[in-house]
Amino acid sequence: MxxxxxxxxxxxxxxxxxNSLTGNGQRIVIAVMVVMASVPGMVFFSMGAWPIVGFMGLDILAVWWALSAARRNGRxxxxxxxxxxxxxxxxxxxxxxxxxxxxxxxxxxxxxxxxxxxxxxxxxxxxxxxxxxxxxxxxxxxxxxxxxxxxxxxxxxxx
CATH class of the missing domain: 2.30.29.30 (Pleckstrin-homology domain (PH domain)/Phosphotyrosine-binding domain (PTB))
Known part of the structure; x- marks a missing residue:
């Protein structure tokens, strides 16, 4: 320079x-969200309200995208x-x-x-x-x- x-x-x-969240931490957060969303997702799916499962998936995708953008900006x-x-x-x-x-x-x-x-x-x-x-x-x-x-x-x- x-x-x-x-x-x-x-x-x-x-x-x-x-930077408080590592790549491994991000994977853990997303895995916990998937597990927590799967229980009500199965209930809604069994009741015939299957579109709600898709919206729950979109929520998880949005959180993943936001965490990835934050980690990228953290570099x-x-x-x-x-x-x-x-x-x-x-x-x-x-x-x-x-x-x-x-x-x-x-x-x-x-x-x-x-x-x-x-x-x-x-x-x-x-x-x-x-x-x-x-x-x-x-x-x-x-x-x-x-x-x-x-x-x-x-x-x-x-x-």
Missing amino acids: STTTQARPLFAAKLTPH AFEEVTLWRHQLDILKVDGKGQRRSFSFNPLAVRLVIDRDINERTRALHLRGADQTLEIGAFLAENEKSSFAKAFGTALRQARR
Whole structure:
């Protein structure tokens, strides 16, 4: 990413979203749903209301699709690397598409958007010609913690 010959960056972080469900966990959730839906499904089928079984299957399919989309989006990450004369941001989405951004640390500002209760809602990097949101998938406390650490490193790069 950086052509800087400096041995170590001033700051480096890899931001990743919270992933609480593994692939095996997803299979277990779907299996439990199938088992739980099969009992009322058999009752409705025996009563002649067989279309309800199909709708129950559609519900399970919708949950599977939602969990799969959440796991795919959970593979996204951002790498923030601050060198003395350059700030590099690499954003990789859940599909693996990569976008990289570079800023001059002397000309970029870290803007922290807060709500009325002073909770961190968003982090933006504002340069001379572009604005970039970073860590959008992080929780409020994670954004706050990252902003403190990164803000300190950014001030250090300006000295």
